[in-house]
Amino acid sequence: MAKLLLIEDDAATAEEILADLQGRGHEVAWAATGPAGADAARSGIWNAILLDRMLPGLDGLTLLRDLRAAGDRTPALVLSALGDVDERIRGLRAGGDDYLGKPFVLAELAARIEALLRRPTDSRETVLRVGTLELDLIASTGRRGVRDLDLLPRELKLLEYLMRRPGQVVTRAMMFEEVWNYRFAPKSNLIDVHVGRLRRKLEAEGEPMLIQNVRGEGFTLTPDV
Amino acid sequence: MSRLVRSFAFRWALGIALWSTLLSLLLFAFVYWQTAAFMQDELAEVLRHEARYAAGDTAKAAARIETWVSEDLHSVHFAGLFGADGRKLAGNLDARPPELPLDGEVHRIGTQVAIAGRRLHEELWSAARSLEDGTVVVVAHDTDEIDRAKATVIRALGLALVPTLAFSILGGVLLAGRARRRLASTEAAVARVMRGDLRQRLPVGEAGDEFDRLARDVNVMLDEIERLMEEVRGVGDAVAHDLRTPLTRLRLRLERGRDQARDVEELRQAVDQGLIWIDQTLEMVTAVLRIGEIEHGRRCAAFGPVDLKLVVSEAAELFEPLADDKGIALGIGIEEGASAVRGDRSLIFEAVSNLLDNAIKFTPTGGRVGIGLAWRDGVAVVSVEDTGPGIAAGERDHVFKRFYRAERARQTEGNGLGLGLVAAIAKLHGFPLSVGDGPLGGCRFEMACPTVGPCPTIR
Numbered sequence: 001m002a003k004l005l006l007i008e009d010d011a012a013t014a015e016e017i018l019a020d021l022q023g024r025g026h027e028v029a030w031a032a033t034g035p036a037g038a039d040a041a042r043s044g045i046w047n048a049i050l051l052d053r054m055l056p057g058l059d060g061l062t063l064l065r066d067l068r069a070a071g072d073r074t075p076a077l078v079l080s081a082l083g084d085v086d087e088r089i090r091g092l093r094a095g096g097d098d099y100l101g102k103p104f105v106l107a108e109l110a111a112r113i114e115a116l117l118r119r120p121t122d123s124r125e126t127v128l129r130v131g132t133l134e135l136d137l138i139a140s141t142g143r144r145g146v147r148d149l150d151l152l153p154r155e156l157k158l159l160e161y162l163m164r165r166p167g168q169v170v171t172r173a174m175m176f177e178e179v180w181n182y183r184f185a186p187k188s189n190l191i192d193v194h195v196g197r198l199r200r201k202l203e204a205e206g207e208p209m210l211i212q213n214v215r216g217e218g219f220t221l222t223p224d225v
Numbered sequence: 226m227s228r229l230v231r232s233f234a235f236r237w238a239l240g241i242a243l244w245s246t247l248l249s250l251l252l253f254a255f256v257y258w259q260t261a262a263f264m265q266d267e268l269a270e271v272l273r274h275e276a277r278y279a280a281g282d283t284a285k286a287a288a289r290i291e292t293w294v295s296e297d298l299h300s301v302h303f304a305g306l307f308g309a310d311g312r313k314l315a316g317n318l319d320a321r322p323p324e325l326p327l328d329g330e331v332h333r334i335g336t337q338v339a340i341a342g343r344r345l346h347e348e349l350w351s352a353a354r355s356l357e358d359g360t361v362v363v364v365a366h367d368t369d370e371i372d373r374a375k376a377t378v379i380r381a382l383g384l385a386l387v388p389t390l391a392f393s394i395l396g397g398v399l400l401a402g403r404a405r406r407r408l409a410s411t412e413a414a415v416a417r418v419m420r421g422d423l424r425q426r427l428p429v430g431e432a433g434d435e436f437d438r439l440a441r442d443v444n445v446m447l448d449e450i451e452r453l454m455e456e457v458r459g460v461g462d463a464v465a466h467d468l469r470t471p472l473t474r475l476r477l478r479l480e481r482g483r484d485q486a487r488d489v490e491e492l493r494q495a496v497d498q499g500l501i502w503i504d505q506t507l508e509m510v511t512a513v514l515r516i517g518e519i520e521h522g523r524r525c526a527a528f529g530p531v532d533l534k535l536v537v538s539e540a541a542e543l544f545e546p547l548a549d550d551k552g553i554a555l556g557i558g559i560e561e562g563a564s565a566v567r568g569d570r571s572l573i574f575e576a577v578s579n580l581l582d583n584a585i586k587f588t589p590t591g592g593r594v595g596i597g598l599a600w601r602d603g604v605a606v607v608s609v610e611d612t613g614p615g616i617a618a619g620e621r622d623h624v625f626k627r628f629y630r631a632e633r634a635r636q637t638e639g640n641g642l643g644l645g646l647v648a649a650i651a652k653l654h655g656f657p658l659s660v661g662d663g664p665l666g667g668c669r670f671e672m673a674c675p676t677v678g679p680c681p682t683i684r
Contacts, residue, residue, distance in 0.1 A: 089527060103507050103511075105504075154542060180539070180543065182570075182571045182574050182575070183571045184571060184572075184574075184575045185508075185511075186543075186578065187582060189547070190543065190544070190547055190582075193546040193547050193550060194543075194546055196546075197546050216497075
């Protein structure tokens, strides 16, 4: 279980986030101001830090920049009411590892924290294996058991993204950002259609499901053996 | 009257009148100077000649000056021959003017002369020379003639100056008056606009001159202001109206869930449905805010070179499964060419995505949607066309407005913000956006992307 630090000045928002993350089994501490958050962050015991962009006393990005300057590499997720792309770029430049605009869905936040905590498998690996599924990134071919998969380039990238995060819930927005590399909220069924296609190729008749739809959250690839 | 005096046109007219008067004065001065100089030179030449002639032969000197005097009909010729002792030998000058040098040159002197027996003081142009025997010959001419000529010229010029000045000023006043009358109606219209009546327009004349062009430009500006005002008003109303619908549903659903749910599952269903409606309202609020942000041009940090070819093909690829599921054929046509423009890659992709999404939404099953990138005069044109119902000509101006839903869209879900976002993105990039009839029968959206964008580099 991860130790998380939440730096957020709005008590009601903080309470909901705390309750949700604790419900998911995390240990979460809360700081309500910039200076208090900076003090807590300096202890260096956190697996991840969630911080609001605008905090009383000390701006969230300044806090983050100071932390990074001090050599602290704890994964940080910036929350902000400023969902704008420019703001996002500023957040990432200040040392944030991810950026989530308000209002957000709790499941999205949880999935992104999960992604920060579980860094993807070694990216130098060129052959990925999850259960009976095998993906050769050099040859751009995939197989399930003995069956060759006929994958389009984008499907290949999508599968790679999922296979690097087995058992982890990934949201539609995360997939769109990482696989398509564009940053805006696409219509929800657009990504579903792509996942659906990939799924039909992976799960031929009778084969057990590999990609699960996690209701209200996203998708997850689970090993079949 | 004071308004007239302060008016720009009047000041100009007055300035021009004064300037033309000044020029006339300069011209007159030149004419006067040239006339006087010419007459004087002529006379001086004659006098020098006569003096030399008379002094040329001592024996005939007396006869020659008598001839000079007698040739004269107007009593303007004077001459005298004086002995070495100063005694008068001949001519009509009583005495040799003492200050006159004997150099044969012409000098202006005042002296006593006898005309028809009367002694008078006269101003004379005179030349004097001494002869071999010491006698002195003086030849002179009255100055009156030249002075009179000069005075005449000056009087004539002065007389002409008065009407010149008068007519200049009169012309200026008339011009200024005309300009004032033309501006008066414009001022009245502007005053009404200032009082808040944005439907007022400035009168535009037939002449097509600067005034008319300015009035026309101001009218176009007023059109734009009126349109924006109406849009702002419309957006406020539309936001309130469009938010009320999902919020009403939400309220009803939650209320029913609370009162009638028999178990946790039913309550959860009510909450889930409620969340969907809340998400819808949030989506709308976010879209309105985004359009606002984009329209204010505050999104330039992500500007860089964008490969339109890639954007178009990726957008087509993203929507292909969706179109396929609906039984719509998605065609893509990309002309070869340099397709790099300056902009925000993600925003341009979003705009193209919205156009595609729209096209797929309104095209019935079995129809076709086409996305293309073409070149027209060095400008990359991204187009999206469909076999949907099209957009009525009268509605085309409105489809890019926020919350506008064309007749065809009434039955379809959506918040009327998609094309508004496209328009905002296109405007941020300076890409002209247009909609017309498509070759497939539906409508065709076009976004022209010049290779130079207006946005500065990353701040």
